[in-house]
Amino acid sequence: MATYKKRGYKPNNKEEQQAAVEDHSTTAEVFNSLDEGASKTEAWVARNQKYIFIIIGVAAAAILGYLAYEEFIQEPKEAEAANEMFMAQQYFDTALQASGAQSDSLFNLALTGGEGKYGFQDIIENYGATNAGNLALYYAGMAYLNTNQYQQAIESLDDFESDDQILAPLAKGAIGDAFLQLDQPEEALSYYEEAAKMRDNNFTTPKFLMKAAVTAIKLGDGATAEKYLNKIQNEYPDSVEANRVKVYLGQAQTMQQ
Structure with a gap:
């Protein structure tokens, strides 16, 4: 059990005197080591x-x-x-x-x-x-x-x-438009899909989901088209594109029969 030594306490026997000497010696060594370390640091800084x-x-x-x-x-x-x-x-x-x-x-x-x-x-x-x-x-x-x-x-x-919520996906989707005009619908579809995923809002997301769906229909991929059309209908029912879903959904489903 540890004991607490009051200030001014003096050792009463030889063992306590020896312990006090050793404590003093250890403390002195610690300070000497710190002094030596500081001196070496100062010397290094000086050099x-x-x-x-x-x-x-x-x-x-x-x-x-x-x-x-x-x-x-x-x-x-x-x-x-x-x-x-x-x-x-x-x-x-x-x-x-x-x-x-x-x-x-x-x-x-x-x-x-x-x-x-x-x-x-x-x-x-x-x-x-x-x-x-x-x-x-x-x-x-x-x-x-x-x-x-x-x-x-x-x-x-x-x-x-751009990190903008609107401009970033619009730019990406416009690249899809350019590829579509160059008669490269596969590339167009990938850009539309990327544009739809870039930001989640009620303007660009359904816009490019619809373009992706229509392009998928053009490529004969009814399953992909149906997936995107259902996403518009379920997640963006108030969007402009939601009003056009039924027109294309029938085509997408017919292609899979």
């Missing part, structure tokens, strides 16, 4: 002080350089790119409201520029590392798709990156 300062200096310079780049280079470039892209966006939005030759003309102006202003192609080339440059890839891809330039649409949309 390598120059290199330590160099490492610290390089790290500090990297951090300051990054912050300076963000504040004085990247942020102004982002603002400049967004400003330069404004007219191209106007052409694109107007093209969506137009039709026929007028629509094609406006989409081409959005791509190549007009009135001395940049088009999406220029934004991609000159501001590719900015958010605006990335968004220009989406706009350009959609403009190419609407002007029947399907291979260019695929390339632009494939380079576009």
Whole structure:
């Protein structure tokens, strides 16, 4: 059983005196070891002080350089790119409201520029590392798709990156549209399926489930089509696509008989 020794306690016999001496000696050794370790550390620091300062200096310079780049280079470039892209966006939005030759003309102006202003192609080339440059890839891809330039649409949309709930699946699904127009329904189906899985919402998910179902019917795969159509009906009953399920569901089931 352990005993507690009060402050000022003095050993009464030789055994206790010996134990006290040993305790004192052990404590002294511990402190001596700590002193020696500290001395060795100080000596190492002294010998390598120059290199330590160099490492610290390089790290500090990297951090300051990054912050300076963000504040004085990247942020102004982002603002400049967004400003330069404004007219191209106007052409694109107007093209969506137009039709026929007028629509094609406006989409081409959005791509190549007009009135001395940049088009999406220029934004991609000159501001590719900015958010605006990335968004220009989406706009350009959609403009190419609407002007029947399907291979260019695929390339632009494939380079576009986004975590957005709507834009990310729309871009992926638009690649499917381009492949479908190129008469490559197998590739189109895989992109529609991927687009449907990317985000779960009442707009893009049923939209691309329906496109996947219709494409599966085109490929003669009634089972896959039925699976996607039932998913729309059961999980997205309030979607626009749900109103079209019965039309295609009959076809999908007939194909399996």
